Amino acid sequence: MGSSGSGKSTLLNILGILDNYDEGSYYLNGSLVKDMSEKQAARLRNELVGFVFQSFNLISFKNAMENVALPLYYQGVNRKKRNKIALEYLDKVGLLDWATHLPNEMSGGQKQRVAIARSLISQPKIIFADEPTGALDTSTSYEVMDILREINADGITVILVTHEHDIAAMTQKIVRLKDGRIDEIIKNGDLKHFQHQYAKELETA
Amino acid sequence: MFDIDKWQEILATIKKNKMRTFLTGFSVAWGIFMLMILLGAGNGLSNGVSQNFMRDAVNAMWLWSGRTSIPYQGMKENRQIRFTNADYELLKDLEGIEYTSGRYYIGGNLFSYGSEYGEYTAVTCHPDLKEVESIEMVDGRFVNQVDIDQTRKSVVLGKDIYDALFKDKNAIGEYVRVNNIPFKVVGVCREGGGTRHRNAYIPVTTGQKVFNGSNRLHNFALTINAETLEESQAIEAKVRETLARKHKFDATDESAMGSYNKLEDVIQTMKIFQAIDIFIWIIGIGTLIAGVVGVSNIMLIVVKERTKEIGIRKAIGASPASVIGLILLEAVMITTIAGYIGLVLGTGLMEGINFIVEKQFEASAATNGGNGETLFRNPTVDLGVAMSATLLLVIAGAIAGYIPAKRAARIKPIVALRDE
Numbered sequence: 001m002g003s004s005g006s007g008k009s010t011l012l013n014i015l016g017i018l019d020n021y022d023e024g025s026y027y028l029n030g031s032l033v034k035d036m037s038e039k040q041a042a043r044l045r046n047e048l049v050g051f052v053f054q055s056f057n058l059i060s061f062k063n064a065m066e067n068v069a070l071p072l073y074y075q076g077v078n079r080k081k082r083n084k085i086a087l088e089y090l091d092k093v094g095l096l097d098w099a100t101h102l103p104n105e106m107s108g109g110q111k112q113r114v115a116i117a118r119s120l121i122s123q124p125k126i127i128f129a130d131e132p133t134g135a136l137d138t139s140t141s142y143e144v145m146d147i148l149r150e151i152n153a154d155g156i157t158v159i160l161v162t163h164e165h166d167i168a169a170m171t172q173k174i175v176r177l178k179d180g181r182i183d184e185i186i187k188n189g190d191l192k193h194f195q196h197q198y199a200k201e202l203e204t205a
Numbered sequence: 206m207f208d209i210d211k212w213q214e215i216l217a218t219i220k221k222n223k224m225r226t227f228l229t230g231f232s233v234a235w236g237i238f239m240l241m242i243l244l245g246a247g248n249g250l251s252n253g254v255s256q257n258f259m260r261d262a263v264n265a266m267w268l269w270s271g272r273t274s275i276p277y278q279g280m281k282e283n284r285q286i287r288f289t290n291a292d293y294e295l296l297k298d299l300e301g302i303e304y305t306s307g308r309y310y311i312g313g314n315l316f317s318y319g320s321e322y323g324e325y326t327a328v329t330c331h332p333d334l335k336e337v338e339s340i341e342m343v344d345g346r347f348v349n350q351v352d353i354d355q356t357r358k359s360v361v362l363g364k365d366i367y368d369a370l371f372k373d374k375n376a377i378g379e380y381v382r383v384n385n386i387p388f389k390v391v392g393v394c395r396e397g398g399g400t401r402h403r404n405a406y407i408p409v410t411t412g413q414k415v416f417n418g419s420n421r422l423h424n425f426a427l428t429i430n431a432e433t434l435e436e437s438q439a440i441e442a443k444v445r446e447t448l449a450r451k452h453k454f455d456a457t458d459e460s461a462m463g464s465y466n467k468l469e470d471v472i473q474t475m476k477i478f479q480a481i482d483i484f485i486w487i488i489g490i491g492t493l494i495a496g497v498v499g500v501s502n503i504m505l506i507v508v509k510e511r512t513k514e515i516g517i518r519k520a521i522g523a524s525p526a527s528v529i530g531l532i533l534l535e536a537v538m539i540t541t542i543a544g545y546i547g548l549v550l551g552t553g554l555m556e557g558i559n560f561i562v563e564k565q566f567e568a569s570a571a572t573n574g575g576n577g578e579t580l581f582r583n584p585t586v587d588l589g590v591a592m593s594a595t596l597l598l599v600i601a602g603a604i605a606g607y608i609p610a611k612r613a614a615r616i617k618p619i620v621a622l623r624d625e
Binding site: 038075 | 214218222514517520522527617618
């Protein structure tokens with residue numbers, strides 16, 4: 001987390017190979033990610049990572065099931081099979097009944113859950129979530145966070161960007177950015193301290 | 206390319222974006238449709254007019270004698286020039302001349318058979334006239350060489366004369382009276398491409414003998430072996446020179462001997478049609494360009510509109526090639542199908558018009574004894590032309606889609622995702 005302009009999203013985009021970086025080096029799954037061709041980057045994104053965005057980024061003319069199944073299309077999985085898998089993942093996020101609905105027929109929370117199902121379907125190693133709760137109210141935010149925590153519990157790394165302390169407090173490790181640099185890293189054990197500090201910040205605000 | 210899944214993906218996209226698909230398709234279909242109509246109309250007009258020309262052989266030439274208007278070799282002007290059978294023999298063997306027929310005018314042509322009678326024209330001729338004036342036989346035969354040699358009193362009646370004198374009875378072998386002299390009917394004919402068949406044909410030698418013409422001829426009808434205007438004019442000049450030398454008049458004297466060269470007219474008219482053709486092509490190509498621009502424009506908008514979608518697709522693992530392929534195949538598919546629809550509609554319309562025109566032609570033909578009048582016939586377009594026009598639009602659509610699609614596929618997904 002960090003304040004606006006601190007470089008949260010940029011870092012996330014670089015980690016997710018959505019953007020290039022100028023200095024330093026980034027190793028993903030043991031291989032250097034730098035100046036990759038679009039084709040290679042696309043393959044890595046498809047196989048290793050999943051994305052969840054603040055604005056959901058579902059394809060508006062495809063229904064929930066088709067949206068979830070899309071990553072498998074790029075893996076060359078045939079239509080029947082990938083739709084079946086998509087339904088399984090929709091079931092996991094509790095949206096099986098909404099499979100044939102278009103994104104604009106769903107609420108924000110539902111859309112985000114569809115997006116999460118989509119990020120999961122390719123069985124990635126890491127999920128990048130750029131302010132996944134930014135466009136949601138508190139209770140739906142918590143629902144979405146519950147799902148993300150379950151995913152994390154299943155062994156998939158979840159990296160999420162947020163500027164909401166309550167959301168950050170649900171994670172196991174917090175990296176604070178300031179002016180493009182890592183300011184502090186708060187690990188599991190120190191979370192209590194973070195929560196304390198968070199309370200203090202609230203008081204001063 | 207022939208991955209069924211890809212096509213399903215494209216079909217799904219098309220199905221979900223009907224307006225966009227319709228607009229792209231419409232501009233293509235409209236371009237082809239207009240081109241078909243333009244070219245069809247041009248062809249129809251051209252066909253109609255050339256058919257009217259076919260009444261006589263297109264390479265026909267007529268010569269007639271008159272009085273000199275220019276003094277020549279010490280002889281005064283205003284001297285009557287007379288053609289004779291010897292001129293016929295001369296012309297017949299002249300190089301470049303195919304068919305020749307002389308004619309001697311006979312006056313007062315009253316035809317009668319039994320109680321029926323009428324005033325018609327008796328044309329005295331050689332057998333070759335059949336070719337020069339494209340005469341078609343309905344029944345029996347035309348004047349032949351034996352008629353000429355034996356000065357037989359044979360007559361070939363025009364269809365209108367036959368209808369008036371004989372109604373539906375058999376005429377062959379019957380005798381009709383021409384100026385009260387009995388002639389034996391040997392055939393019934395129609396004038397090719399014409400609507401009136403009021404001429405009767407009798408052997409020229411018989412005409413001269415019976416109607417006191419001795420060896421005189423008034424005019425000649427001939428066809429010449431010429432393909433181009435230059436050839437035809439050269440032969441015409443040669444004919445004029447030959448006759449001028451024989452009859453001692455200035456070859457340039459139009460009033461001593463008049464001549465009409467049909468090929469000149471035909472070639473002139475065909476030139477006009479070539480010009481019209483070019484004009485139509487210019488408009489047609491203009492229409493095509495408008496279609497190409499329309500398709501390109503829509504493809505640009507389509508790609509712009511889909512930038513975010515492209516970003517999403519790339520974020521979840523679409524390679525640039527698959528993005529380009531998706532947009533390109535969609536563009537090609539829409540333009541091909543729409544082009545085909547335009548082709549079918551345009552052809553359909555032209556066939557419909559053709560049907561009506563033929564109906565009218567038949568109707569006018571029925572009242573005119575077999576030959577209809579029309580300025581517009583067979584307004585159809587060469588399928589090859591139509592196909593290549595469609596192909597051009599498809600390629601244009603593909604190029605128009607490819608350039609922005611490639612650009613869209615190259616931009617970083619994060620930039621594409623930010624696009625609203």
